[in-house]
Amino acid sequence: MTVCATEMTTTAPLTITADGAYAARLAGEGEARYPERWTLDGPEPYAVPLPLAQPEEADSEVLPLADGRVLIHRRVADRHAFALLYPSGTYTGPRPAGPDAGPRTGELQLGGVEAGEGLRVRLLPPSPDGRTAYALAVDGEETTVWQVAGHASEGPRRAAVLPGRCSGGVWLDRAGRLLSLDREQDGRTKAVVVDLARGGVVTPLLQIAEDSDDRLLLAAPDSGLLLIRSDAPGEPRLGWGVLGSARPVRFPECLRLEDAHPFAVQPGQVLMPETCGVALRVGASELALWRPADRHVFRLPAPAGWLGTGRWTPDGHLHLPHTTPESPCGLVTLTQPSSPPPPIHLDPPPKPKPTPRPIPLQQAPLG
Template identity: 55%
Template sequence: MTACAIESAADGGALRRAVFTIAANGSYAARLAGVGDALFPERWTLDGPEPYAVPLPADQPEEADTGLLPMEDGRVLIHRRVDGRHVFSLLYPTGPRTGELPVGAVECERLALLPPAPGGTDAYALAVGELSTHVWLVAGGTFGPEHVAEVEGRCSGGVWLDRTGRMLALDRESDGVKKAVAVDLERGGEATPLLQITESSNDRLLLADVDSGLLLIRSDAAGHDRLGWGVLGSMLPVRFPECLAPADCAVTPFAVQPGQLLTPENCAVGMRIDGAAGSWVGVWRPSGRRLHQIAAPEGWLAGAGLWTREGVLQLPYATASVPCGVARVEAPDDPLPEVLITEPAQVECAGGEPSGPLDTPVVCKPVPLQQSPLTGRGVRG
């Protein structure tokens, strides 16, 4: 039930800044609350009968680019820039004050937290250098931050591809073109091509669902950016539904319904829709023919939310009268499609044949989608 609201940064600045981040199991969330220069971390508890927020202020206000990551034990990892170093601590409530446990620092120019890793006990960060990108374990290590992988090229993004926190998808830039690659953290950052629609297109991975293998993709292979979808391990092509390209609007996926084992066409996807009138919510299924557009609750933390297995979209919001609230929206029903995808999502073991669904405990390499045409064959988007 992982979801993470991300705000892009300009080139040369931080890689990404988490506005409202939800833990991998959906139990907690964290954000920077407050107004103006009076910013402080705030932890939300989401797995109880009603959501509630706990402020975690330090002795001084936080900077606007401070990173936060909720851990599944209720602590919040905070990432600060101090004297040219990236410093990490774990915050936790302790009576009227905030407890803080320093976990170490990393010295580099640019570093940003990756989305919450499966398991909820480890936290990773990405540092981009001139020729390569480094992955750091910044919480969960034995003796502070640990360097775990180096990936050739300049990388951005970050999507987890398995339940163990071993396989990480990154968007790697080469000769001005970005392609998603699957990175094996237990092999020092060994990278395998994941997306390549055309040789010259920018093919980026936005979201992945481990249960079904559903991938949400953004590509400019058609000459402009389009939102599409594919299935990890499938021989079917990437599809780019027209309904995901409404006029004068930007559509960004932020959460995928979990628990749809081997049935990616049934997964409901939450979308943030941005237009001249502001931001609102979209709900779409690969098997459907339309993007359902829904008014967002007042104070929605735009681009944040998570699904239950039963198909209820939970949208966090904050207003003056309700400082910590969650609105619940049931996924609209779509008419049955003419064609369903029945091919199971598979993975490919290193040096072996495709085998088993994504729940298989053996750690494997994802199958690249290879040169996928822009139009579907046998399945309508």
């Protein structure tokens, strides 16, 4: 397999379900945007366009569910509206290639949230259970977690209300119960855990240093591996820790990568966080593969038309979705190196000022 260096596509990113079976994105350009669902668990991936009578706005959001339906969030007049989209008939022709191909689109309205002045609403990452979906609404100094799909009541349901301005959103378990959010309060940002099964009980998660901003980027529920960004070492750095561990967060020198964002972590490594593969997007045209047990990263160019995301499998394969004129719906599969590659030598960064040793992660409410 050959991987070609290229700039990433400027189209909307792809969102993948937790089980990797489906994905969704807002395809098209300009004023001709439409939702598109990708099926990823078959012999080869294929895309089904889900257009309606009118094109979608560029700021609409889509989220795939495990049953193949696609949740869409739109700003409609004075409210944020949610609906489920699905193919309304069986398609028997060749693989769809554009917004006018394929079955007709069905739409199930799910209600909405009133759009007050200054209210910001966005969808949270797909829930691990594949059935429910949540949105984060920030209004002034208060944040509400809305359950917008997968419940019996009509319209969105308040799942939690938190003081402070929250961002991020990382699931910590396989049941879709424990949600980590980065909460800004009193001038500092700290990751907290919201227990959605207990009415939104909030517990501290990251307290690396008293005056540091500590955000959770990714988590592997099987192993407990956490990927973190914190300025506790004296500047914003990528680090890692283990959920509930008594050991401090570590900030490896090899993760001093400019404009690096972890986007996938290997599942299935039960109680073995050091062996989990981690994939990072570096700038617009590079990938970095890394394991906590290693003291280096393996860097390579991104595939042509890469959509900026991907998914690890438990056996160590990384699937990267991409779209090009020749392959409008494709997957490139990479295998985690079995032997350590030679280290990448970077320009030595300036030595940070001495800081107090980071204190361990606090125990999260997994019991």
